[in-house]
Amino acid sequence: MFSAFHKIFTPENMLYLAKGALISLGIAGLSLLIGLVFGVLGASAKISRSKILRLLGNIYVEVIRGTPMLLQIMIIFNVLPIMVTHITGQVFRLNYYVVGVIAMSINSGAYTTELIRSGINGVDKGQWEACETLGMSRWQTMKLVILPQAFKRIVPPVVSEFITLIKDSSLISCIGAVELMTSAKVLGNQYYEFMSPYCLAAVFYLIMTLSISYIAKRLERKLAVSD
Amino acid sequence: MIKVEHIVKKFNDLKAVNDVSLEIKKGEIVCLIGPSGSGKSTVLRCINGLEKPEEGSIYIDHELYDENDKDKYNQLRSKMGFVFQHFHLFPHMSVLKNLTLAQIQVKKRSEEDAEKIACQYLERVGLLDKKDEYPNKLSGGQKQRVAIARSLCMNPEIMLFDEPTSALDPEMVIEVLEVMQELAKEGMTMVVVTHEMGFARTVGDRVIFLEDGRIVEENDSETFFSHPKTERAKEFLRKVMH
Numbered sequence: 001m002f003s004a005f006h007k008i009f010t011p012e013n014m015l016y017l018a019k020g021a022l023i024s025l026g027i028a029g030l031s032l033l034i035g036l037v038f039g040v041l042g043a044s045a046k047i048s049r050s051k052i053l054r055l056l057g058n059i060y061v062e063v064i065r066g067t068p069m070l071l072q073i074m075i076i077f078n079v080l081p082i083m084v085t086h087i088t089g090q091v092f093r094l095n096y097y098v099v100g101v102i103a104m105s106i107n108s109g110a111y112t113t114e115l116i117r118s119g120i121n122g123v124d125k126g127q128w129e130a131c132e133t134l135g136m137s138r139w140q141t142m143k144l145v146i147l148p149q150a151f152k153r154i155v156p157p158v159v160s161e162f163i164t165l166i167k168d169s170s171l172i173s174c175i176g177a178v179e180l181m182t183s184a185k186v187l188g189n190q191y192y193e194f195m196s197p198y199c200l201a202a203v204f205y206l207i208m209t210l211s212i213s214y215i216a217k218r219l220e221r222k223l224a225v226s227d
Numbered sequence: 228m229i230k231v232e233h234i235v236k237k238f239n240d241l242k243a244v245n246d247v248s249l250e251i252k253k254g255e256i257v258c259l260i261g262p263s264g265s266g267k268s269t270v271l272r273c274i275n276g277l278e279k280p281e282e283g284s285i286y287i288d289h290e291l292y293d294e295n296d297k298d299k300y301n302q303l304r305s306k307m308g309f310v311f312q313h314f315h316l317f318p319h320m321s322v323l324k325n326l327t328l329a330q331i332q333v334k335k336r337s338e339e340d341a342e343k344i345a346c347q348y349l350e351r352v353g354l355l356d357k358k359d360e361y362p363n364k365l366s367g368g369q370k371q372r373v374a375i376a377r378s379l380c381m382n383p384e385i386m387l388f389d390e391p392t393s394a395l396d397p398e399m400v401i402e403v404l405e406v407m408q409e410l411a412k413e414g415m416t417m418v419v420v421t422h423e424m425g426f427a428r429t430v431g432d433r434v435i436f437l438e439d440g441r442i443v444e445e446n447d448s449e450t451f452f453s454h455p456k457t458e459r460a461k462e463f464l465r466k467v468m469h
Contacts, residue, residue: 129277130315134329134381135305144328148319 004193008200013187017197020183021204027097027172027179028165031104035165036158038109043116057113064110070171073103077175100172100179108165115157119150152223159216163209180204228253228385228416229274234283236269236440243269244280245440251385256417258427258434258448262463266440267420268389274418275309275387276300287385305333308378312390314370316362316377322349323358326377334381341380348376352406368399372406379410386410388419404430424467428452436460 045057064072077099084092094102123146131141170181178186184201188194229251236244244266251257259267272278274285276294285292287303294300317325326345330336336344349355352372362370371391378386388407392400404426411417411430421427427434427448434451436444436459444451444460452468455461 124315126311126313126315127317130311130317131329132277133275133304133307133309134377135301135333136329140332144332145317149317152319 001195002193002199004191005196008187008191008193008196013197014200016187017180017183017200017204020178020180020201021208023097023177024166024169024179024181024205025208027100027104027169027177028162030101031108031165031169032158032162034101034105035108035112035161038105039112039116042109042113043120046113046117047120061110061113064107065114069103069107069168070174072107073099073171073175076103076106096172096175096177099175100169100177103172104165104168107168108161111161112154112158115154115161116150119154120146122153123149155216155220155223159212163212166208166212167205228255228288229418230286230289231270231274232284232286234270234273234280234285236266236273236278236280242440244273246283247437247440247442248283249435249442249445251416251418253384253416254414256411256419256430256432258431259418259420259437260422260424260427260434260463261437261443265437267437269440270437271387271389271418271420275307276304277309305381306384308381308383308386310371310374310378310386310388310391312393314362314367314374314394316370316374318362321359321361322354322365322373325362325373326380329377330380344380345376348379349373351379351409352376353402366399367395368402371395371399371403375403375406375410385416385418388417388421390420390422392421392423422467424452424464436463438463 042057042060045053046061048054048057077094077096080099080102081092081094120142127145127149128141131145136145169179173179173181173185176182180201184197185194187197191197229249231247231249233246233248234244235242235246247266247270249257249270259270261267269278273280276292279294287306290299290303292300292303316322317328320328323342323345326348327338327341330341330344331338334341346355346358349358352375354369354372354376357365357369357373362373365373375386375391391407392403395403400423404423407417407419407426408430419426419431429448431448434444434446434448435442436451436455436457438459444455444457446456451460452464455464
């Protein structure tokens with residue numbers, strides 16, 4: 001099963017896998033950041049006083065959460081370039097990694113929309129009222145009182161979302177992006193043995209996810225000072 | 228100073244406040260009392276604007292307190308401080324920051340001035356030594372004194388108290404009442420929703436007794452407690468003055 005392990009387990013191959021892991025981490029990190037922006041916008045739409053914005057927010061969340069990420073990646077990879085080519089009249093191709101970041105950001109945005117919305121709704125209504133009686137505007141209240149408290153609540157689920165994104169970044173191997181999963185596959189093809197590179201890839205995934213969990217726990221403890 | 232005319236506030240089909248009118252003069256201390264669900268807190272919240280009455284009008288200093296006239300509304304609201312039953316301090320900020328936030332954001336005071344004013348009020352409520360603590364490190368009584376100081380930092384002319392001692396352990400009640408008593412002595416206009424009959428009797432100038440969203444009896448404190456007119460007030464006092 002691990003017949004080629006001694007051949008695969010070399011510094012060069014480890015470096016190759018580490019590079020793949022870094023690409024996975026980078027794509028997941030970037031998608032999380034952009035997804036958070038989408039999440040703030042989505043949550044603002046969902047809690048806004050405008051019916052249309054609330055409807056748009058709901059459609060976004062339901063459509064994205066109700067369809068598989070692989071399908072979203074495929075649509076962006078195949079359909080988006082055709083649409084742009086059709087509109088502009090010039091051949092348009094998208095880089096694999098860009099497709100990955102776009103698809104994963106949109107997907108993550110839908111989940112973080114719900115995380116942020118529930119974080120904001122979870123803050124005691126009395127905090128809004130206290131600010132209101134002190135004469136603060138809705139925006140001042142949101143920025144200085146509600147969001148900082150909501151932020152503390154959403155740190156743990158956002159970390160879970162980051163971990164999910166790291167694992168889901170393996171999906172973009174389907175469109176040819178060379179991240180950790182593809183790197184393992186390349187080594188497997190090279191040595192005609194897949195068990196060792198896949199197990200090593202699993203170790204790299206675990207190193208990333210466990211480190212993030214550890215950092216998140218420390219951050220949570222730091223934020224808990226005022227609890 | 229405050230004039231409430233025939234306000235009605237409904238929650239779904241229930242009339243929590245049903246045709247209430249009252250007047251509060253400058254420097255007066257008026258206590259709203261009554262059984263739970265009588266609408267006393269809702270009246271207080273309507274006065275501040277936390278609840279919008281469906282009918283009736285409220286005047287502050289002879290000016291209509293109307294949300295549609297935003298500037299006027301904000302200017303009139305800034306004359307009122309509000310103290311909640313559950314304090315509603317900002318848990319992610321130190322005591323000092325709790326007191327300076329609105330001063331800086333709303334009154335546009337410099338951080339230095341805001342801190343100076345905050346420290347003055349913290350000293351008045353006896354909590355200057357707690358200025359760097361977070362609210363979770365304070366007792367209920369201390370939290371409520373900080374909440375009072377936070378309101379006072381905004382220089383209100385009227386203080387509205389919504390059951391300020393109801394969420395406190397019995398031994399914490401006195402420290403909050405003492406602060407309120409001090410304010411009363413200084414001539415602050417106060418409207419207090421309370422179950423503290425001792426406070427209403429000794430500190431309050433006037434008592435308004437409500438039931439089912441209506442004013443049942445209104446009188447000066449001494450007369451109300453010694454010679455209540457209505458049967459309902461007599462029964463209520465018999466139950467609470469055990």
